[in-house]
Amino acid sequence: MQTFGAFLVSFLAASGMAAALPTEGQKTASIEVAYNKNYVAHGPTALFKAKRKYGAPISDNLRAAVAAKHSLTKRQTGSANTNPSDSADDEYITSVSIGTPAQVLPLDFDTGSSDLWVFSSETPKSSASGHVTYSPSKSSTAKKLSGSTWSIKYGDKSSSSGDVYTDVVTIGGFSVKTQAVESATKVSTQFVQDTLISGLVGLGFDIGNQVSPRPQKTWFSNAASSLAEPLFTADLRHQETGSYNFGFIDTSLAKGTIGYTPADGSEGYWGFTATGYSVGGAKLNRNSITGIADTGTTLLLLPDNIVDAYYNNVESAEYDDSQEGVVFDCSEDLPSFSFGVGGQTITISGDLLNLTPIEEGSSTCFGGLQSSSDIGTNIFGDVALKAALVVFDLGNERLGWAQK
Numbered sequence: 001m002q003t004f005g006a007f008l009v010s011f012l013a014a015s016g017m018a019a020a021l022p023t024e025g026q027k028t029a030s031i032e033v034a035y036n037k038n039y040v041a042h043g044p045t046a047l048f049k050a051k052r053k054y055g056a057p058i059s060d061n062l063r064a065a066v067a068a069k070h071s072l073t074k075r076q077t078g079s080a081n082t083n084p085s086d087s088a089d090d091e092y093i094t095s096v097s098i099g100t101p102a103q104v105l106p107l108d109f110d111t112g113s114s115d116l117w118v119f120s121s122e123t124p125k126s127s128a129s130g131h132v133t134y135s136p137s138k139s140s141t142a143k144k145l146s147g148s149t150w151s152i153k154y155g156d157k158s159s160s161s162g163d164v165y166t167d168v169v170t171i172g173g174f175s176v177k178t179q180a181v182e183s184a185t186k187v188s189t190q191f192v193q194d195t196l197i198s199g200l201v202g203l204g205f206d207i208g209n210q211v212s213p214r215p216q217k218t219w220f221s222n223a224a225s226s227l228a229e230p231l232f233t234a235d236l237r238h239q240e241t242g243s244y245n246f247g248f249i250d251t252s253l254a255k256g257t258i259g260y261t262p263a264d265g266s267e268g269y270w271g272f273t274a275t276g277y278s279v280g281g282a283k284l285n286r287n288s289i290t291g292i293a294d295t296g297t298t299l300l301l302l303p304d305n306i307v308d309a310y311y312n313n314v315e316s317a318e319y320d321d322s323q324e325g326v327v328f329d330c331s332e333d334l335p336s337f338s339f340g341v342g343g344q345t346i347t348i349s350g351d352l353l354n355l356t357p358i359e360e361g362s363s364t365c366f367g368g369l370q371s372s373s374d375i376g377t378n379i380f381g382d383v384a385l386k387a388a389l390v391v392f393d394l395g396n397e398r399l400g401w402a403q404k
């Protein structure tokens with residue numbers, strides 16, 4: 001059976017179109033179609049490209065098949081789907097394989113921290129109830145990192161701690177053979193109650209790792225030298241599947257041009273400076289905002305003067321002590337919020353800034369933009385990240401932002 005390429009060449013030859021160059025004054029031209037006889041078709045890759053081109057959903061299996069294929073051709077990449085945990089997009093859940101045979105856990109990818117930790121067979125049974133857990137004893141490739149322990153506390157006062165193993169960890173078809181997997185022997189209530197996730201994958205800088213006596217590298221840091229490019233992208237979406245891609249940038253995920261700005265990893269976070277902001281599509285001002293790009297934080301947390309400038313445009317907005325944040329009537333048509341970065345403007349639409357009712361059935365909604373005053377840094381969390389394709393470029397120590 002003729003391949004399409006062979007058919008095309010024979011068709012052109014039969015129709016006399018191949019290689020005829022225009023003679024003097026002739027208005028037509030034609031060109032020979034070169035048939036690449038070295039091209040080896042790969043069905044899943046063709047399907048992946050077609051689905052990506054027309055925005056069709058791409059299953060984890062298809063991503064893994066394509067990543068596995070291309071990983072064999074030295075251009076090592078990984079691509080993993082990520083899904084919002086609930087209607088408020090509180091956090092994003094990504095499947096990660098650990099050990100041999102693979103144990104698949106739902107984990108929260110967090111560019112605001114640098115530890116990969118999991119609920120495990122060592123987590124108290126009462127705390128682990130309802131969670132998928134990792135059992136190192138059931139993995140032939142698990143090794144105890146003797147003498148190592150870890151303990152971490154997050155911005156929202158949640159915490160966890162435990163001991164450490166190394167094992168193979170595969171994300172989106174890309175495997176790191178000897179990854180530090182931090183096993184939880186203690187977890188705080190917030191994690192016990194959140195049975196949707198079994199731990200975190202820290203995607204911050206290695207300096208932020210909390211293992212002692214010898215801090216460990218993040219999964220991405222271990223992977224970077226083998227990836228086609230030492231970078232990953234986050235494509236978080238409101239109420240739909242997004243992706244974390246490793247080693248390549250799929251520019252078709254964004255509408256706008258990627259604007260790059262230096263990233264400061266000295267504190268372990270992906271720090272950067274936005275060059276100005278505006279409300280409701282107005283012209284950007286020149287008030288810079290220094291903060292972090294943080295996939296592990298739900299909200300956009302900015303200084304009080306910016307929060308006030310935004311909610312002054314929302315008739316019913318008021319600070320609610322019980323909610324510890326600004327709330328408003330769910331019926332309000334919220335203005336957009338824009339910030340400048342890397343020469344581009346990222347606009348967060350009003351609907352992304354309305355998180356959801358403060359409780360089931362309430363007509364009062366909680367704002368996606370809240371104050372950073374009691375935190376000590378500004379946080380461009382999921383509410384901001386959802387408006388963009390964000391490139392975390394370790395190789396060039398920079399962040400790229402493109403409007404989606």
Ligand SMILES: Cc1noc(C)c1CN(C)Cc1cc2n(n1)CCN(c1cc(N)ncn1)C2
Pocket residue numbers: 090091108110111112113154155156158190191194200294295296297298
């Ligand atoms: C979050 C969240 N919001 O609604 C739900 C449900 C959750 C998840 N749930 C309460 C449990 C939990 C608590 C944390 N996480 N998950 C993720 C890591 N945390 C961070 C990361 C970081 N970069 N910065 C600050 N904290 C704290």
